[in-house]
Amino acid sequence: MATEILMPALSPTMEEGTLAKWLVKEGDTVSSGDILAEIETDKATMEFEAVDEGVIGKILIPEGTEGVKVNTAIAVLLAEGESADDVAAAAPAAKEAPTAEAPAAPAPAVAAAAPQEAPKVDETPDWPEGTALKQQTVREALRDAMAEEMRRTDEVYLMGEEVAEYQGAYKISQGLLDEFGSKRVIDTPITEHGFAGIAVGSAFGGLMPIVEFMTFNFAMQAIDQIINSAAKTLYMSGGQMGCPIVFRGPNGAAARVGAQHSQDYAAWYMQIPGLKVAMPYSASDAKGLLKSAIRDPNPVIFLENEILYGRSFDVPDLDDYTVPFGKARIWREGSDVTIVSFGIGMTYALEAAEKLAEDGISAEVIDLRTLRPMDLPTVIKSVMKTNRLVTVEEGWPQGSVGSYIASEVMQQAFDYLDAPVVTCTGKDVPMPYAANLEKHALVTTDEVIAAVKQVTYR
Amino acid sequence: MAARKTTKKPNVSAEELTSHYREMLLIRRFEEKAGQLYGMGLIGGFCHLYIGQEAVVVGLEAAAEEGDKRITSYRDHGHMLACGMDPDGVMAELTGREGGYSKGKGGSMHMFSKEKHFYGGHGIVGAQVPLGAGLAFADKYKGNGRVTFAYFGDGAANQGQIYETFNMAALWQLPVIFVIENNQYAMGTAQARSTSTPELFTRGEAFGIPGEAVDGMNVLTVKDAGERAVAHCRAGKGPYILEVKTYRYRGHSMSDPAKYRTREEVQKMRSERDPIEQVREMLLTGKHASEDDLKAIDKEIKDIVNKSADFSKESPEPHLDELWTDIYAETIPQHSA
Numbered sequence A: 001m002a003t004e005i006l007m008p009a010l011s012p013t014m015e016e017g018t019l020a021k022w023l024v025k026e027g028d029t030v031s032s033g034d035i036l037a038e039i040e041t042d043k044a045t046m047e048f049e050a051v052d053e054g055v056i057g058k059i060l061i062p063e064g065t066e067g068v069k070v071n072t073a074i075a076v077l078l079a080e081g082e083s084a085d086d087v088a089a090a091a092p093a094a095k096e097a098p099t100a101e102a103p104a105a106p107a108p109a110v111a112a113a114a115p116q117e118a119p120k121v122d123e124t125p126d127w128p129e130g131t132a133l134k135q136q137t138v139r140e141a142l143r144d145a146m147a148e149e150m151r152r153t154d155e156v157y158l159m160g161e162e163v164a165e166y167q168g169a170y171k172i173s174q175g176l177l178d179e180f181g182s183k184r185v186i187d188t189p190i191t192e193h194g195f196a197g198i199a200v201g202s203a204f205g206g207l208m209p210i211v212e213f214m215t216f217n218f219a220m221q222a223i224d225q226i227i228n229s230a231a232k233t234l235y236m237s238g239g240q241m242g243c244p245i246v247f248r249g250p251n252g253a254a255a256r257v258g259a260q261h262s263q264d265y266a267a268w269y270m271q272i273p274g275l276k277v278a279m280p281y282s283a284s285d286a287k288g289l290l291k292s293a294i295r296d297p298n299p300v301i302f303l304e305n306e307i308l309y310g311r312s313f314d315v316p317d318l319d320d321y322t323v324p325f326g327k328a329r330i331w332r333e334g335s336d337v338t339i340v341s342f343g344i345g346m347t348y349a350l351e352a353a354e355k356l357a358e359d360g361i362s363a364e365v366i367d368l369r370t371l372r373p374m375d376l377p378t379v380i381k382s383v384m385k386t387n388r389l390v391t392v393e394e395g396w397p398q399g400s401v402g403s404y405i406a407s408e409v410m411q412q413a414f415d416y417l418d419a420p421v422v423t424c425t426g427k428d429v430p431m432p433y434a435a436n437l438e439k440h441a442l443v444t445t446d447e448v449i450a451a452v453k454q455v456t457y458r
Numbered sequence B: 001m002a003a004r005k006t007t008k009k010p011n012v013s014a015e016e017l018t019s020h021y022r023e024m025l026l027i028r029r030f031e032e033k034a035g036q037l038y039g040m041g042l043i044g045g046f047c048h049l050y051i052g053q054e055a056v057v058v059g060l061e062a063a064a065e066e067g068d069k070r071i072t073s074y075r076d077h078g079h080m081l082a083c084g085m086d087p088d089g090v091m092a093e094l095t096g097r098e099g100g101y102s103k104g105k106g107g108s109m110h111m112f113s114k115e116k117h118f119y120g121g122h123g124i125v126g127a128q129v130p131l132g133a134g135l136a137f138a139d140k141y142k143g144n145g146r147v148t149f150a151y152f153g154d155g156a157a158n159q160g161q162i163y164e165t166f167n168m169a170a171l172w173q174l175p176v177i178f179v180i181e182n183n184q185y186a187m188g189t190a191q192a193r194s195t196s197t198p199e200l201f202t203r204g205e206a207f208g209i210p211g212e213a214v215d216g217m218n219v220l221t222v223k224d225a226g227e228r229a230v231a232h233c234r235a236g237k238g239p240y241i242l243e244v245k246t247y248r249y250r251g252h253s254m255s256d257p258a259k260y261r262t263r264e265e266v267q268k269m270r271s272e273r274d275p276i277e278q279v280r281e282m283l284l285t286g287k288h289a290s291e292d293d294l295k296a297i298d299k300e301i302k303d304i305v306n307k308s309a310d311f312s313k314e315s316p317e318p319h320l321d322e323l324w325t326d327i328y329a330e331t332i333p334q335h336s337a
């Protein structure tokens, strides 16, 4: 049967080209690999080869024609025994691939005219009433979470700089080498990009690695493997290949360690589809979320904080305590203003709420706990009650977590806001070393209080 | 390309020996003082002392010429003093004061001096190595005959970007000396636990970069090796690797419990190989100096260090407006010099 020879696309962006020259004429016999024509694009002149064999029955587009659209028939190739006269009858219209119905993107929840129904939120308490509690530091809670998960399955292993013999640069992995041995608690050289890649590969290969970065500042060496390899492979493989891995370590400012060692990466990682991001404040959340993170079939960025490591909190004394991702925790109920924070930002939020209470301002304080997924319904429900919102974080203002929350609340609950949302963030500067400057570079409790007074017009 | 043993005793003048002694002692005493100020809470954050490694920078600086460049990691106080930066300005940066080299904004790990061609002070392990090759690239581009000393540790020697740099430095024949300060530990990791091949000076072989191992506790052998490396670079033959075997006496930083090595190991190094003691011996046995001469130098150094400590306490904290300066430049600072 006669086949059409179509104008080829010679680059991913080519839409049309010039048929510069025919190197065959009607009646010529061609076989695959023979050069048929020269085609010019805006970038280059390329030779166009035959794929099938046969006889050139008819040239449909003469040489020298410009603006020939990709996929237009430029000639007809005859099979043995066919004549050029059959051509007109043949030449079926080029078949197009069936197009899938474009699915609607999840519709943005546009603010319907108020009154609007409060979003449904999961209000089950983190642990059942009457559960025995014990005091634990965040450091101990993190270690217990890893140890419990490593006991649960030997697919879980820990890798990083100084995690084994040194017991962790910040002593999070204390005792793990003794209990699990050097096969599962592995000291690496200082080669973040390399070992992050090896860990991701091992997750593709069926393991469940926990990668400790000595601090998240050094994860920048490895960010390509985190984002291009860990976060995207599930999607690129059409769901065949997941990457169950946890990247964890201290994030954000410690104390006086200067610009290269003091960065909050919450907003950076929160942007990446395919990653999950947790940033716990309390010890119970550190434990429950880390256990969930290790079990999660996806890559999880787990942002800890050096200053919080030594703080103690109540932790439920349960055999298997987990906290789900995407469920915020209300630390303090209030009616005048909603303060949303996460990680170490909670320190300022809670301190501010305490002081505001003395001034008769009742603040509701929400700890997001995970940033991706983010429990916006809990925030919105609270804003529908208080009508005012302040966000608190240590990261920089431009493209901050707070600015995302503000935009979502504006889109989803505009009619409930009685004042513009105020985002409290770190200052828009690299972290200085000098003690006095560093104090000013960070977000402060006083700034949170001032922000609350601003939105409550006091 | 193999390790070159330097057995011959280099000829050295009394003057030269005395100056090595003075410079190494300055670093030692300065670092001891910094440790003390850290303990008093006047210095914060990370502070990595150079005690034990003094012969490396003093030997190599003796091989450098005016205009040559240097760049290193966070363990940088020794490099700054050796290239002639003012102890007052360094100490005041450690205390985070206005009079510090970075106006108090950089701290121990991040200091710079354009005047002395000291390009930092970098906190990210390994990152200074391509930067050093970049400085050499600029020098080669300008054809000014300068060389760059790019210092890094045994731990850093495993970072991937170093091998990318080796390849380009060799490909483009950049005048850069890669100085591996092998002090045997990267934090708590002994070198053997992190490297598949311990001979770091051979790491350039695959790229055709010559390398040699050097006794880094002996300032004269360091200088000698430095001169060979400098001559190689200045002759336009491309990069050179020096693996300088040294030892740090103190912890990795001020918060290191140092459980990864024995006290005896440190003590043995101190008593048998100390770089300052070695020169002191040479000065005394060669009758280049008397005990009294050396005492006078000790006193002179002590005064310099005490003065820097005083300065670092008296210099005021930076003005709060400094928080908002130096984030963007109006002109290219490197061009305005």
Ligand SMILES: Cc1ncc(C[n+]2csc(CCOP(=O)(O)OP(=O)(O)O)c2C)c(N)n1
Residues within 6 Å of the ligand: A161, A190, A192, A214, A218, A221, B075, B123, B124, B125, B126, B152, B153, B154, B155, B156, B157, B183, B185, B186, B187, B252
């Ligand atoms: C990319 C990166 N990873 C980890 C660290 C944390 N860290 C700081 S110093 C250090 C050890 C480096 O050892 P070495 O290169 O031998 O230099 P030394 O401290 O012995 O001078 C580590 C792991 C860092 N600063 N940067």
Ligand SMILES: [Mg+2]
Residues within 6 Å of the ligand: B153, B154, B155, B181, B182, B183, B184, B185, B186, B187
């Ligand atoms: Mg080292």
